[in-house]
Amino acid sequence: MMIPRPISITTGLLLALTVAAQQKAPFTYQDMLMLDRISGLAVDPSGTKALFNVRATDMEKNRGVSSLWLKDLSAPATPEMKVAASEGGAFDVQWAADGSGFYFLSGRGEGGTTQVWKADAKGTNATQVTRLPLDVQTYRVAPDGSGVVVALSVFPDCSGDAITCTLDRMKAQEAVKSSGHVYDRIFMRHWDTWKDGTRNHLYYVALKGANLQPKALMPGFDGDCPTMPFGGNEDFVISNDGRTVFFSARVAGKTEPWSTNFDVHSVPVSGGEIKNLTAANPAWDAAPVISPDGTKLAYKAMARPGYEADRFQLKVMDLASGTTSDVARSWDRSAASLAWSRDGKSLLVTADDLGKHRLFRIDVKTSTVTALSKDGHLDAFAETPKGFVFQKSGLSGPAQLYAAAPKAKLIDDGATVLTQVNASLKEKAFGAYEQFSFSGWNNETVYGYVLKPANYIEGQQYPVAFLIHGGPQGSFGDGWSYRWNPQTYAGQGYAVVMIDFHGSTGYGQAFTDAINQHWGDRPLEDLQKGLAFALGKYPYLDGGRVAALGASYGGYMVNWIAGRWADAFQCLVSHCGIFDTRMMGYATEELWFTNWENGTDVFNQPAEYDIFNPMLYAKDWRLPMLVVHGDKDFRVPLEQGIGTFTACQAKGIESKYLRFPDENHWVLKPQNSMLWHKTVFDWLEQHIGRAR
Numbered sequence: 169m170m171i172p173r174p175i176s177i178t179t180g181l182l183l184a185l186t187v188a189a190q191q192k193a194p195f196t197y198q199d200m201l202m203l204d205r206i207s208g209l210a211v212d213p214s215g216t217k218a219l220f221n222v223r224a225t226d227m228e229k230n231r232g233v234s235s236l237w238l239k240d241l242s243a244p245a246t247p248e249m250k251v252a253a254s255e256g257g258a259f260d261v262q263w264a265a266d267g268s269g270f271y272f273l274s275g276r277g278e279g280g281t282t283q284v285w286k287a288d289a290k291g292t293n294a295t296q297v298t299r300l301p302l303d304v305q306t307y308r309v310a311p312d313g314s315g316v317v318v319a320l321s322v323f324p325d326c327s328g329d330a331i332t333c334t335l336d337r338m339k340a341q342e343a344v345k346s347s348g349h350v351y352d353r354i355f356m357r358h359w360d361t362w363k364d365g366t367r368n369h370l371y372y373v374a375l376k377g378a379n380l381q382p383k384a385l386m387p388g389f390d391g392d393c394p395t396m397p398f399g400g401n402e403d404f405v406i407s408n409d410g411r412t413v414f415f416s417a418r419v420a421g422k423t424e425p426w427s428t429n430f431d432v433h434s435v436p437v438s439g440g441e442i443k444n445l446t447a448a449n450p451a452w453d454a455a456p457v458i459s460p461d462g463t464k465l466a467y468k469a470m471a472r473p474g475y476e477a478d479r480f481q482l483k484v485m486d487l488a489s490g491t492t493s494d495v496a497r498s499w500d501r502s503a504a505s506l507a508w509s510r511d512g513k514s515l516l517v518t519a520d521d522l523g524k525h526r527l528f529r530i531d532v533k534t535s536t537v538t539a540l541s542k543d544g545h546l547d548a549f550a551e552t553p554k555g556f557v558f559q560k561s562g563l564s565g566p567a568q569l570y571a572a573a574p575k576a577k578l579i580d581d582g583a584t585v586l587t588q589v590n591a592s593l594k595e596k597a598f599g600a601y602e603q604f605s606f607s608g609w610n611n612e613t614v615y616g617y618v619l620k621p622a623n624y625i626e627g628q629q630y631p632v633a634f635l636i637h638g639g640p641q642g643s644f645g646d647g648w649s650y651r652w653n654p655q656t657y658a659g660q661g662y663a664v665v666m667i668d669f670h671g672s673t674g675y676g677q678a679f680t681d682a683i684n685q686h687w688g689d690r691p692l693e694d695l696q697k698g699l700a701f702a703l704g705k706y707p708y709l710d711g712g713r714v715a716a717l718g719a720s721y722g723g724y725m726v727n728w729i730a731g732r733w734a735d736a737f738q739c740l741v742s743h744c745g746i747f748d749t750r751m752m753g754y755a756t757e758e759l760w761f762t763n764w765e766n767g768t769d770v771f772n773q774p775a776e777y778d779i780f781n782p783m784l785y786a787k788d789w790r791l792p793m794l795v796v797h798g799d800k801d802f803r804v805p806l807e808q809g810i811g812t813f814t815a816c817q818a819k820g821i822e823s824k825y826l827r828f829p830d831e832n833h834w835v836l837k838p839q840n841s842m843l844w845h846k847t848v849f850d851w852l853e854q855h856i857g858r859a860r
Contacts, residue, residue, distance in 0.1 A: 192597040194622035194659040197845035203590050206567040212267045215552030216242050219261045230839045234259045251291030265311050306401040310410040315374045321366045355425045359397040360800040360832030368392040372437040385435045393417040402455050408462030416454045425759040428452045460512040468503050474760045477641035479677040496535040500676040520674030523615050523645035542578045545647035561648035563601050597622040599658025606701040608694040616698050619654050619664040630663040631713035631856035638720030640671040661858040665702045669694035685767045688780030713856040719743035731785025739855035743796040744804045747811040748783040755805045786815040792822040794851045798831035
């Protein structure tokens with residue numbers, strides 16, 4: 169009988185080196201921060217050219233640099249090219265209706281203000297279109313090119329020429345030596361900015377004719393369009409004949425902190441009476457879009473005032489009669505982006521759906537809903553004469569531009585990849601992932617995702633990063649993020665588990681509503697059952713080495729876990745998390761949020777805010793915790809993070825506090841993001857290690 173010869177140390181080393189040589193380098197957070205980021209999509213009327221924005225990272229200057237890129241859709245194999253007109257900065261691109269060129273915003277002109285520019289169809293010969301003394305926030309060009317509607321930040325109480333009045337006030341304020349500011353209403357600050365009394369207002373600027381002076385469309389209107397802080401030109405639209413502007417805005421007054429009552433209004437481009445078209449609905453009306461024949465206005469509408477996560481239903485208004493009809497009222501998804509189909513028979517809508525963000529076609533007459541994409545995150549789309557062009561990302565990678573295959577039922581089935589942005593990612597190892605489901609709270613089906621570490625080795629066990637999403641009405645699904653990106657954890661050698669607990673979006677409105685007044689029990693049960701299910705199903709997850717991490721509501725849940733479910737974890741990371749729900753009700757800016765989520769206001773029924781208050785269980789905290797907070801976070805004010813860290817330190821718990829004096833609820837600057845990731849991963853390695 170032949171006795172097998174044992175493998176020598178040298179042979180074993182060679183085998184190990186061979187395996188290592190076959191492995192790709194893992195995708196890391198350093199890689200992520202240096203990626204070029206695709207956003208925006210504008211396709212010319214003929215469907216032969218596509219423009220999109222690419223934001224590169226200048227780590228040395230600690231900022232992003234945006235440029236425009238052009239793709240010839242008729243030549244998929246020809247690489248995309250950087251547009252010459254984007255030298256000096258360019259963003260927010262829109263094609264001229266006749267395809268002769270395109271418009272964009274840039275701050276390259278005299279005076280350093282952001283203005284509207286235009287280039288030819290090849291992306292050359294850039295010329296300045298508007299010359300206003302204030303920055304153009306965003307814009308839309310009239311269909312016939314005769315004028316442009318721009319958004320400017322002005323003082324709404326100015327009489328007459330608000331632009332000149334605003335400039336005079338700003339100069340006067342600069343001359344004042346004191347730094348004090350007197351307020352007579354709350355909502356003094358929003359997101360990351362202390363308010364100065366200005367509002368975003370729309371102006372019409374004629375591009376042809378003798379009178380080229382800007383015409384105020386919202387004089388004296390106490391409200392913003394675009395909405396603050398994240399609104400854009402989806403908040404307004406110009407009629408096909410170029411005579412009317414439709415816009416969504418909320419009258420502020422002294423009820424602004426409690427109100428989600430945005431309405432769709434109309435106003436002539438020549439100025440005049442502003443008409444409220446949706447006054448009958450006390451909840452949120454948004455995103456007006458005009459049908460191809462110009463006779464109908466589609467928009468999104470919520471039904472419940474004061475609830476920012478209510479379902480956005482679809483409405484269509486006949487502009488001649490003013491009558492409004494519901495479309496797909498029984499479709500239990502909340503509309504995100506909204507557009508008309510080219511033939512005017514359908515609405516094209518994106519929405520969260522079972523852990524994905526998909527595109528749907530909805531027949532206006534029959535309300536028939538047809539899915540047009542299957543997986544990933546549909547970031548942007550355009551229906552052209554030649555078919556769909558779209559941007560899609562997912563857990564497998566950042567956005568690219570695609571063209572749908574002819575006659576494909578789902579646009580991402582057999583789609584052609586049109587761009588090669590970040591082509592070097594082909595040489596990186598990513599974590600394989602899959603979706604799973606289990607029985608959660610109330611025995612209802614709950615979904616989650618699990619990712620293997622990059623370069624996963626069969627038979628090994630890996631420490632687990634248990635990521636908890638914010639919102640709380642949000643989702644950790646098949647999408648790409650430049651902040652909380654599961655693949656960066658996989659690249660550091662961690663397995664990842666994410667649960668879309670009750671309260672998440674994309675599973676029906678009742679599922680989303682289930683978290684209302686139940687922040688600490690129903691979602692916690694889902695997280696507990698979800699982690700237990702994943703540990704039982706996937707043997708490569710090391711249940712003895714698990715860290716819980718979350719931001720915003722996810723940070724709240726980490727703080728809640730610290731006192732209610734500590735045995736499952738070895739360490740915690742709480743980013744901008746709520747520590748004291750009662751103080752949150754006093755100090756946050758958007759009070760409609762805390763009022764709805766707790767079922768009442770904190771002034772009259774403070775005890776309701778203590779039902780799921782992490783602070784009351786801080787006496788039981790014992791797990792090591794990393795706390796992160798930005799000084800400019802006015803949504804979850806700074807004291808919440810300081811309170812979390814103080815509780816840890818007072819109890820002698822191993823803890824660190826990472827402070828960003830120049831960041832808000834998010835960490836956006838490249839160097840800050842680099843430090844954030846390094847600090848978090850150093851913390852994880854210290855407490856749950858790497859693969860073994």
